[in-house]
Amino acid sequence: MDKLQVAKTILFQMGGANRLSAMVGARYFAGGENYLTFQFRGSKIANLIRITLKPSDTYTMEFFKTRGSDYKKVSEDEMIYCDMLRDVFEMSTGLAI
Numbered sequence: 001m002d003k004l005q006v007a008k009t010i011l012f013q014m015g016g017a018n019r020l021s022a023m024v025g026a027r028y029f030a031g032g033e034n035y036l037t038f039q040f041r042g043s044k045i046a047n048l049i050r051i052t053l054k055p056s057d058t059y060t061m062e063f064f065k066t067r068g069s070d071y072k073k074v075s076e077d078e079m080i081y082c083d084m085l086r087d088v089f090e091m092s093t094g095l096a097i
Contacts, residue, residue, distance in 0.1 A: 007031020010051050010059070013082050014089070015097050023097045039066070043093040046074050051085065054078075059085060063092050 002008070011017060011029065014036075020026035025041030035052040046063035048071070053059055059080040065072050077088050086097055 003033050004031045006034050006053050007036040010036040010053070010085070013085050014051075015086065020097060024093075024095045040093070040095070043095050045093055049089070061085070061088055061092070 048064040
C-alpha cells in the first residue's frame with residue numbers, strides 16, 4: 001500500500017489540489033501515513049491545516065495561524081466524518097471551497 005494513500009484520499013475528499021489552490025490559495029501540501037497538511041490564504045482566522053485520520057475512521061482537523069516560524073493552534077475539531085471535511089473547513093476559516 002502507498003504510504004501516502006491516506007493523504008491522497010483526504011486531498012480528494014477536500015476537492016483536490018487544483019480546486020483548493022484555486023479557491024483558497026492552498027499550497028505546500030505535505031502528507032504522511034495518516035495525515036495531510038497544507039497552507040492556505042484569505043482567512044484572518046487561520047492559514048495552515050492538519051487533517052489526521054484516527055483509528056475510529058474519523059478525522060481531526062487542527063487549524064493554525066502561522067507567521068514566520070511561529071505556530072499558534074487556533075482551533076481543533078474531532079470526530080469529523082469524510083463528508084463533513086469541507087463544511088468544517090468553511091465554518092472554521094470563513095472560506096468557501
